[in-house]
Amino acid sequence: MELLEVENLKMYYNTIRGNVKAVDDVSFTVSTKESLGLAGESGCGKTSAALSIMRLLPSNGRIMDGTIKLDGDDIAKMGDKEIRQKIRWKRISMIFQGAMNALHPTYNIGHQIAEAILEHEAVDKKEALERAGKLLELVGIEPSKTNRYPHELSGGMKQRAVTAMALACNPDLIIADEPTTALDVIVQAQVLRVMKELQSRLDLSWILITHDLSMIAETCSRAAIMYAGKIVEYGDVVPMFKGPLHPYTQKLITAFPSVIGPRTELSSIHGFPPDLLNPPRGCRFHPRCPQAMEICRNKEPVFAKGTRDQYVACHLY
């Protein structure tokens, strides 16, 4: 069953120089207990898409068009109060990029998690603290460490504490924005394992936002690849990584060196991602695409269904 359906979402940032089209006509769905990976380079609009779903846009960010349906209710049209009372943290919560460094330094972690519970639910402080302790246990932090302060914890533990905080009000969906970028590989693997375990134990859905495609290959069941505000390829991870269709996906997957398999030449993409104030006409990837044709310069490709449940927006197909 589809939990979240995003359809034709357009989110622009209003600046003096014009509208920055950060998210431009993006559609995807997340079903219950599914993990979707949202990948792309910096500035491709993946975080903006997440902030739109959370309705946490900065004052110059506007949802211009499209729907974000959670169990059929359109979040994009809800009022701020309704979002705060019904959706945010209770149904959808988010682990922000660098959140482990945003913990309040003078409150202990148990207190900070309890605060999120108290804010959203009618429980007393004692119960909230008790639940905070249980949540920490769930992510692998001993209950005795509940009253530790952030500076007493290592990076990996802080990241787990933030994960516990996202779980505070039993959400159905968690959006994790680059949850492991600041961590070392071994700790990163530990945190990813905790996330996977939580997903199966609590029937959670995840949206994992990252620039690291390998992480998506290891943790997600479906993936959407974004480029310059648009999704260029979308589908199950296995066919996507075994036979990527879009030239950008092909390049991106082989741009990362791997520790397994033969040592291969890394592919590179010439040039730079476009300025989203004035994205190129036609396909946005055409200035950097090795297979660009005449039509790519003029006409924007529409989503086509490839073989094996893959969707791709490219004139080659």
Added chain:
Amino acid sequence: MANNVTLEVHNLVKYFPIKLGFFKALTTSEAPNVHAVDGVSFNIKEEEIFGLVGESGCGKTTTGRCLVRLVEPTKGEVVFKGSHLLSLSLEGEFRKLRRKMQIIFQDPYESLNPRMSIYDIISEPLRIQKVTGSEREIAERVSQALEDLDLVPPEEFLYRFPHELSGGQRQRVAIARAFVLRPEFLVADEPVSMLDASIRSEVLKLLLGMQKKFGTSFLYITHDIALSRHMCDRIAVMYLGKIVEQASTDDLISKPLHPYTQALIAAVPVPDPTARRIEVVIKGEVPSAINPPQGCRFHTRCPHAMEICRKKEPPPMEMGNGRLVACHLYGSKGSKR
């Protein structure tokens, strides 16, 4: 590849003293130190790319900086083409040698002076080293350096400032600055970790191209063992100030011997959703370098830790084919004990 050794490092040690408050200093007999690098030895051959891999805080950057004396080592010996670097005077003799030894820093947003034009940035090493007095030759060499790194046409970049360039372009300027003196040895400290994936591989290609062109030896510092596999001829893995294993890249990746190397390789995500891999469970995080564990420094997290690991530090052991492993699991003859 030639077998001449360009750089030898013997037992390099760097301790950073910790500043104490007034009363603490009175009551403590011995000032505590951060044991950033604690007895590291390796050598880098001519035209070789030697990788130094480890997690943050393992001392890899400090090692790199010690080699070009941006950090003064506490102890040890660094021999570059026969000259003992640490006995040279820093301002006079060593400065001359720096012409042959350069470094590329991690963050191109901080390593370029924002008030200098690209021309000034790249020509500065030539002026400091007084390579030539002729302004025309300097201009030629700067243009050539930009062309080598695919910043073309050079005229378009010469009088721009760093803030006008993208991250990838900036790092290429930093590489051009390092190569303009045609160094024989280069320390590259995570040169692409700040760049996006699609740009990263392009910069790496250019770096490899420059290395081939000038036959430079490299110390390539990275936390990414997959990347070091792609770039390096040999790899040393560091943990808490010590090298735990060093071997040729293929040996190390295909058959890691030290439990830490095994864990490091197992933890790297791979871009293949169907890959079935052995999971090596390592608990906890790197202990503090102020009071590193006794015995083997990895024993607190090692899944194979034995009694001896807690007490005795394992010496590096020759395992054949130039491989060294510092672990009690292995006997001297290369057999598992």
